[in-house]
Amino acid sequence: MKAYITHLSRLSIVTLTMLLLMGLPAVAQRGSARTRINTSRLMEIKNVDVIYISPAMLQSVPKASLKIDGADAMSGIMDGITSIHIYTSSDRKAIQELRRTFAPITELRNADLEQLMYVKNEDGVVNLIGQLQGDNASELYMIVTGDDEYTVINFSGSFSRRQLEKAVTQDNSRRHKR
Template sequence: MKVYMTHLSRLSIITLSMLLLLGLPAVAQRGATRTRINTSRLMEIKNVDVVYISPAMLQSVPKASLKIDGADAMSGIMEGITSIRIYTSSDRKAIQEIRHTFAPIIELRHSDLEQLMYVKDGNGVVNLIGQLQGDNATELYMIVSGDDEYTVINFSGSFSRRELEKAVSQDNNRRRKR
């Protein structure tokens, strides 16, 4: 009986180990899934305007001049920006290409994406989507969709959830007062 239990215990440990080892890559992949967008083809599409502001260029601009509408809550976000990319067009075909390129972001296809803000008014729709890793966002996507223009602004950097919530709640309060 003792030999049987030892064999059973070894078999259980081996089986448990195998299950854990087989399960680890799936768990690691789920936690490590990051949405990647290939924007290089937008450079080749006619009527898509592309602007890139490098980290070096951002460092040369005083942070105070980057404030949006003088909002203090935005200062934490503005300080966390390391680079900015802007993709915009007013051409229908080019707009379709931009939408197609950013579809994984717009449609929130992956668990690392979270819609932080959505505003619809008479002029169009503004979405703010964050690519989060825990309590930090590494990418913010502001998508502005109007009747005759479409713009995606990608802010790269490091943004805490607290900074994002503060900025979004201040913006919502400002909109209610209008």
Template sequence: MKAYITHLSRLSIITLSMLLLMGLPALAQRGAARTRINTSKLMEIKNVDVIYISPAMLQSVPKASLKIDGADAMSGVMDGITSIHIYTSSDRKAIQELRRTFAPITELRHSDLEQLMYIKDDNGIVNLIGQLQGDNASELYMIVSSDEEYTVINFSGSFSRRELEKAVTQDNSRKRKK
């Protein structure tokens, strides 16, 4: 009987260990599920302009005035916005700090980040990066970078992949026509 209990104990320990080990990757993924950027220090950096538009303020602004170039495809994206943060500077030292702060986003360091659009021309680079969970984005980062200026516009809200793809494809087709 003692040998049987010892065998059951070993099996229980092995089974428990296997379950714990199998659960660790899921826990690690959950822990890494959202990339967080500490922007509070940007409030204290000289020559970094910070603008915040609250959900209440966005609700008071007519949705029609938020449309970009009258693009209907953007309306779904614009309707999903709950708040906006804008960080910008044209000072070289401040630009370096902005680049350092948003490096996890621009370098796509985490699996929850996806580059949705990239435009490079003589004026600089524009990136649109989404923080995705399945087919929905909770954060969109539009990063406009040039030698003279660096701007990050962070749209918080809920955006479906379909809305984002529709907006990006319409924007790209409009640029080709020009």
């Protein structure tokens, strides 16, 4: 009987270990699903301009001055912003570094990223990509690519899917009226 219990205990431990190990990739995948970008090294790259606007600075700026083209839908998004980071360059080598750094975002590598808007015209390309968790975005990335310039504007905050859809729909309808 004792040998049976020992064998059963070993079998249980082996089974439990196998189940845990099989579950690790799923847990690791879920945990790593949130896209992270290491922008700290951009501070050291020559010819990359980095601008940070803190929550305190945003609170001191009148909300009316943050509205884009006076659009009510965009003001809802602007109200949700807690901080802004801007990374820009017109230097070819620095642009390559910016592209490499933000490749996980622009290539939509993870399930938490969604392209919200894409506009291409003679001046360049503008992408708006949201980092979504359910129906809320915690990060918005506006990536502006021109012939000789590359800019990424990272809006951190809390944005509902409804606010985002309203802003994108309003922006597209305004664009078609012109």
